[in-house]
Amino acid sequence: MEVNQAKQEHLLALKVMRLTKPTLFTNLPVTCEDRDLPGDLFGQLMREDPSTIKGAETLTLGEMLTLPQNFGNIFLGETFSSYISVHNDGNQIVKDILVKADLQTSSQRLNLSASNSAVAELKPECCIDDVIHHEVKEIGTHILVCAVSYSTQHGEKLYFRKFFKFQVLKPLDVKTKFYNAESDLSSVTDEVFLEAQIQNITTSPMFMEKVSLEPSMMYNVTELNAVKSGEEEESTFGKMSYLQPMDTRQYLYCLKPKPEYAEKAGVIKGVTVIGKLDIVWKTNLGERGRLQTSQLQRMAPGYGDIRLSLEVIPDTVNLEEPFEIICKITNCSERTMDLVLEMCNTRSIHWCGVSGRQLGKLSPAASLSLPLTVFSSVQGLQSISGLRLTDTFLKRTYEYDDIAQVCVICPYMSNEC
Secondary structure, three states: OOOEOOOOOOOEEEEEEEOOOOEEEEOOOOOOOOOOOOOOHHHHHHHHOOOOEOOEOOOOEEEEEEOOOOOOOEEOOEEEEEEEEEEEOOOOOEEEEEEEEEEEOOOOEEEOOOOOOOEEEEOOOOEEEEEEEEEOOOOEEEEEEEEEEEEOOOOOEEEEEEEEEEEEEOOEEEEEEEEEOOOOOOOOOOOEEEEEEEEEOOOOOEEEEEEEEEEOOOEEEEEOOEEEEOOEEEEOOOOOOEEOOOOEEEEEEEEEEOHHHHOOHHHHHOOOEEEEEEEEEEOHHHOEEEEEOOOEEOOOOOOOOEEEEEEEOOOEEEOOOOEEEEEEEEEOOOOOEEEEEEEOOOOOEEEEOOOOEEEEEEOOOOEEEEEEEEEEOOOEEEEEOOEEEEEOOOOEEEEEOOOEEEEEEOOOOOOOO
8 A cells, every 4th residue: 555645746755665576487388289170380389489398398486587567475584675666757956865764563663764864965867775674573564654844945945655454474383382291210300392383375485404402591402303314314204394384283392301400300390391493495486584583381290399309110020029129209399398199009010018117308309219019910910009108297198009010921922011
């Protein structure tokens, strides 16, 4: 949309043009068999057509480039470039010409002019040219406001402006899912897996140059989007990482707490900010776009006041033979606890030792390692269950079942789990 504020005739003319890269020319080849009535007429016309590729005239793409015929679409994350020209259409010299370009969005007004100083004079049939650039960071309606002020030879000050309205569209649809993994034998707090689903909702293919996760200060991130092939890593999406219109691609990342935060159970428990995605792509003839999501948040895992996890457990044990496990007990509350451990036998799991053992006081965010001995009376994959912790200060009991699983085999038989 273009609107003039003043209706009077001005000595200067303002022209604004969006700068975009051209597209490859496409044609519609028409062919027929030699025995048909046209014979080789269609083939001869295509060979004479300067836009076709010599020797491959039936291909849709040609050798020529096509300049943009309209304003086109502008997508979030792309760079908006515009050419502004002020031409002196009159027959007299004008003075003190000042050209100003502002971009009005729904939340702010930005000055895009390269220079805010006035040009001393402009002779007839001469022009002032400027190119402005802006990385689009908001979707919705944008208005480019171009204002021109100048003085005539008689000292009369004149002013006019034009408005150019356009819409900024969303290029990608990004969805995220979080998965809280159980602690392994070497970590104290849980890993977090992030699955990012990225869909191309434009009408043209994209080359995905980079999709990375910038973690928050408490986490380190590992990308799980490549497989090892010898000494090198290859992307799971292949060498040519193109995303066709309406196609969706899934990226996976693993986040681990940094060592200085790993032991602080109370700190990690309250963390909901994981980081943000940084996405870079290229479209027509290498035109680049970039998006950064807002800070991604997840629901913090609820461990309750106290957490029990296994640090050491064998993968396979013999039937009715005692084996040792090491439990880690962490106080996730903000108060000191006085703990008592009770061991309750189940149908298949039998604990060795004295139940009702005093573990002593455990301060907030502190932890202790506890070796225990147990054996199984049933073959197969068995769950370690039957532990109970009691806080004598508040008379509160915490029961733990299905803590881990172990494969129990008979050493005198060939049975496997």
